[in-house]
Amino acid sequence: MKDFAKSIRKIRSDKGYSQDYVAMKLNISTSSYSKIERGQTDPNLSRMKQIAEVLEFDLGEILMDKPPLTIGNTNDVNPSEGYSFVMRKEFDESLRLILELQRKIGELSAKLEQRG
Template sequence: MNTTIGKRIRKYREEKGISQEELAEKLHISRSTYQRIENGETNSWVNHIENICTSLDVNMEDILKPEEGYVQVNNNTDSSNSSNDNASGIIQSQTINYNTPEKLIEQYEERIKELKDQLDYWKNKAEGGK
């Protein structure tokens, strides 16, 4: 799930003074479905990106641009469709993480700690259940 895209959509929606309910109606989806898009709990924004951009009067590239520390590479080799003017061209692009090695190590260490905590939790739960 991409929380960055959801945050960007929320930012543009709030700048326009449009409520979640209003935008959900324009997209013909429920408010709860729209909330899940903004919260990054679903990737269904892909199905609605053109209407979202039109409703918010924003360029698609502004919402879909890669996160800081990432570089976007277009893997489309079809020269007749090499333009990034449409959503499919941008969405088919690959985002590559070029974070520093120190940052990657930090991210892996955090994930290892999370996994160890989960393991300890389940071990304790299993021992308590005996």
């Protein structure tokens, strides 16, 4: 469970959330949440799911020892490259929006060709 603790600490920190905020969303004390992040308390599966919902990450990836999806840099890569930490849910939504924009651009291009 130490890997789970490390992972949620990094995800929380990357999102800019405080332990107080996450504990409040989980309806537990900050002290109890802090123990989970430090690996002093092993949360049950139900609590892990709640943490995953609050921090918006894929619990399956963490439990299967896969790192969360990242695009570009994390702390060990040059941050000046202009990329940032992205969760799978955010990535999927961004990809959906990009594909929708590409479709609309294609439709507009076709209309312009018909006029021109």
